[in-house]
Structures are given as structure tokens and as C-alpha cells.
Amino acid sequence: MTRLREFLLTGAALGLLGIGGVGCTGQGADSAAAPPSGPAATTPAARTASAPSDGDADAAAQEKRVRAALDNADPDAPEFVESGTERVADGVHHTSHLTKGVAYRLTLVCAGEGAVVPVVGGEEIPAVPCDGVPVTHRIASAPAELPLSVGGRAGASGAVGWNIVAVTG
16 A cells, blocks of 8 residues: 555656646746747736836826716715716626616716717617716616616727716606
8 A cells, every 4th residue: 555655646746747847938948048039028917017007097097087077976965876987998887776767867978089889778879979078868767777888989998987866856
């Protein structure tokens, strides 16, 4: 039994060494000294590991602009339902749980470039330009669950935000 155990342990150790070698990317002993070349030398991870890019700063500024444009709805007000922001590249994919039959106002804002196309309750509504100006859409008689999807047109970028408030009066 002891000899079988030694044999199995030796086999397991050799197997682990073989698996460890699969992850190596070098071409030989000199590869450690030579700098990488080609497309792999400039991976996105290597570029983003340094200082934040201008694109990150732009995205933060666009999101701040969207939130400021949506700031007219008080989250503590009883008519406020919910709100959110996303990058245009990610899009909005959300389902709101509303009181069936009640009227609501959906406000959309996009800041950046291009335009986004909202789909509310399965119905495409007019595109919203990414100019930072809020656009409202009235939901006259809401269903209990209202799907909201917002996607960017070709070339669109930036941030998109939305909020839903109950219409009173």
C-alpha cells in the first residue's frame, strides 16, 4: 500500500507540473529578457492600469450632467417611483413595478454623442438626442410591470438616465 501511495503522489506531482507549464507564454529561456511585441504588448489592461483616461473623465462628467438634469424629481416625494443611470454602451434594461391604471411620467436624458432609442412597454418612442436635455413621455394608464429598454443608435456614446414619477392632479 505504501508503494502504491508513493506512485500516486509522484504521478499527481508530475501532473501538476504539466498543468503549471501550460500557462507559460514564453518561447524559451530568452523570452523573459525580451520585451513583448505585437498586439499583445498593448493590451487594454496594460493601458488602463495607469492613470485614468480622458474617456473615463468624460463618462463621469456625462453621468454627472445626466443626474443634474434629472434632479428635478425629489426622491423623497410620494410621487417619485424610481430612477437610474447607465452608460449608453450598456443600455438600460429595466422593469418597473407600478400601480396598474395610474398615470406616470417617464423622463429620459442622454448626454454625450448621437441619440438613444427608448422602448417603453414594448413600444418604441421617438429617439432622444444625447444633448443633455430632458425628454418626457406620459404613460396614461400603466401596466403592473413596465419594461423599459434604451439602446444607443450607431455611434452613440455617453450616459443615459431616466426617472419615473406618478402624475398627480
